[in-house]
Amino acid sequence: MTNFSEMLEVARTEALIGLGEGGVPVGAAIFGADGQLLSSGRNRRVQEGDPSIHGETDAFRRAGRQRSYKDLVMVTTLAPCWYCSGLVRQFGFGTVVVGESVNFAGGVEWLREAGVKVVDLASPELIEMMGGFIRDQPGIWFEDIGV
Amino acid sequence: MTNFSEMLEVARTEALIGLGEGGVPVGAAIFGADGQLLSSGRNRRVQEGDPSIHGETDAFRRAGRQRSYKDLVMVTTLAPCWYCSGLVRQFGFGTVVVGESVNFAGGVEWLREAGVKVVDLASPELIEMMGGFIRDQPGIWFEDIGV
Numbered sequence: 601m602t603n604f605s606e607m608l609e610v611a612r613t614e615a616l617i618g619l620g621e622g623g624v625p626v627g628a629a630i631f632g633a634d635g636q637l638l639s640s641g642r643n644r645r646v647q648e649g650d651p652s653i654h655g656e657t658d659a660f661r662r663a664g665r666q667r668s669y670k671d672l673v674m675v676t677t678l679a680p681c682w683y684c685s686g687l688v689r690q691f692g693f694g695t696v697v698v699g700e701s702v703n704f705a706g707g708v709e710w711l712r713e714a715g716v717k718v719v720d721l722a723s724p725e726l727i728e729m730m731g732g733f734i735r736d737q738p739g740i741w742f743e744d745i746g747v
Numbered sequence: 748m749t750n751f752s753e754m755l756e757v758a759r760t761e762a763l764i765g766l767g768e769g770g771v772p773v774g775a776a777i778f779g780a781d782g783q784l785l786s787s788g789r790n791r792r793v794q795e796g797d798p799s800i801h802g803e804t805d806a807f808r809r810a811g812r813q814r815s816y817k818d819l820v821m822v823t824t825l826a827p828c829w830y831c832s833g834l835v836r837q838f839g840f841g842t843v844v845v846g847e848s849v850n851f852a853g854g855v856e857w858l859r860e861a862g863v864k865v866v867d868l869a870s871p872e873l874i875e876m877m878g879g880f881i882r883d884q885p886g887i888w889f890e891d892i893g894v
Contacts, residue, residue: 645812649811649812650808650811651807651808651810651811651812651813651838652799652804652807652808657799657804660798660799661797661798661799663798664796664797664798665792665796665798665890666798667890668893669893681833681837682833682834682836682837683830683833683834683836683837683838684833685833686828686829686830686831686832686833686834686836686854687829687830687833689829689830689833690828690829690830690892690893691798691830691893692893692894707833743812743814745837746815746816746837746838746839747839
């Protein structure tokens with residue numbers, strides 16, 4: 601897979617599964633340099649009562665130990681929060697693909713300033729889906745971002 | 748427990764357990780406003796083959812869902828990396844106690860600039876212990892911080 605929109609579909613599927621489970625609908629996936637899928641994951645704060653599982657950290661865990669992340673692509677349906685932006689920066693992901701940053705801008709500018717390539721696909725479907733979740737479940741959403 | 752040095756002992760014990768397990772010797776603990784221990788954890792990259800488990804993220808997970816972190820104290824044997832500094836900032840921990848920042852400075856200044864109270868105890872024991880680990884196991888250490 602070399603098309604960012606196709607990669608985002610993997611993350612979006614994870615987000616939709618999470619939504620169906622009653623969870624925060626953020627999904628993520630990690631791809632290798634030649635576009636192969638290494639892992640995918642989703643936020644499971646609600647499902648597992650575990651606040652450490654954001655979409656990005658779940659995909660990161662599921663990719664196992666990697667010696668380098670610079671050629672890998674982190675794809676996430678929603679702009680990464682500070683926690684997940686810190687993950688991207690610490691481990692040196694070269695590229696981050698973001699489904700949308702309208703409902704939450706996260707650390708996108710900070711990552712760009714640190715030299716990470718950030719591609720924002722501004723998906724209307726995801727903007728609507730996440731916006732709907734925040735309206736319907738503000739308590740869970742604000743808990744998830746520590747507000 | 749209201750004494751930061753006593754709190755650090757809990758994190759240090761976790762780090763020493765990790766060292767004995769052949770892991771990266773970083774431990775952490777989270778305390779409530781009145782000094783009660785909420786959770787502790789340690790880096791388990793090696794033990795569980797899981798790169799997402801840093802000391803701080805392990806303690807965070809083990810504390811379960813919390814509505815607010817502003818009155819909580821995150822104690823860690825080593826200055827938090829970007830990943831763990833991002834965690835602290837996103838969830839709004841009011842205070843971070845750091846065992847040492849000589850072997851790794853992490854995001855300590857960034858957290859201070861963001862208004863987090865950072866107390867660096869500059870423990871000679873921890874400086875020596877972590878320095879020894881980095882000398883003995885540079886491959887694991889640099890993998891752990893994505894270098």
